Amino acid sequence: MSKTPPLLRVRGLHRRFGDLDVITGLDLEVEAGRALAITGPNGSGKSTALRCIAGADEPTDGTIELDGAALDERSAVVRRDLAVVMDDMSFFPDLSVVEHLDLLARAHSIEDVESVVDAVLTDVGLLAQAGQLPGTLSSGQRRRLALATAFVRPRRLLILDEPEQRLDAGGLAWLADRLNAEKRQGLGILLVSHDTSLVEAVADDVLALEGR
């Protein structure tokens, strides 16, 4: 009998920009209920790898599989399983915090939208800012909104690029707890982080990319 394939499997990922080989032959796996952290110096290709896996960039070569099936960015069913928070999330300037989360939850046919959005707003500490527009948020609050977008939608794999950015000490502790809770729910997590305490608290495996 063949072994069940992992939630995410990446084989031979390669990304070249012009003459620059940013990623050469990257292999990784993320099992359900486990977290893999990618670390490495600035420019080592971490965000590029996540963008390729999340479907925001096209690999030069390599395969990306979810449950053993090629991850096709055009398939809404497959994309539904991925909750992605990149490091440069942008928001609609004229929709409030709560309207962003409400919109996402409804678009993903979440049941009981109001209570889910309310719980996530409380969890990320943005209840008092629910009515504010993104442009009026502090940078840490904007980061919390970006993280909140991942938690109001269906997900089986979290893809997070430096989720710790801009968070205060309380926010960092919350983030580690929340990610560990997500793992206990059976989610897989692929995160890039420069924060060694977050990596130690959350990651089951670490993949260190080398600078060039």
Ligand SMILES: Nc1ncnc2c1ncn2[C@@H]1O[C@H](COP(=O)(O)OP(=O)(O)OP(=O)(O)O)[C@@H](O)[C@H]1O
């Ligand atoms: N679209 C692009 N065109 C040309 N070069 C690019 C492009 N995107 C990324 N690069 C280059 O690829 C390399 C890796 O970039 P990437 O953003 O993946 O690094 P990173 O490991 O995420 O770094 P950081 O820790 O600073 O976030 C860098 O040298 C960057 O300049």
Ligand SMILES: [Mg+2]
């Ligand atoms: Mg990066």
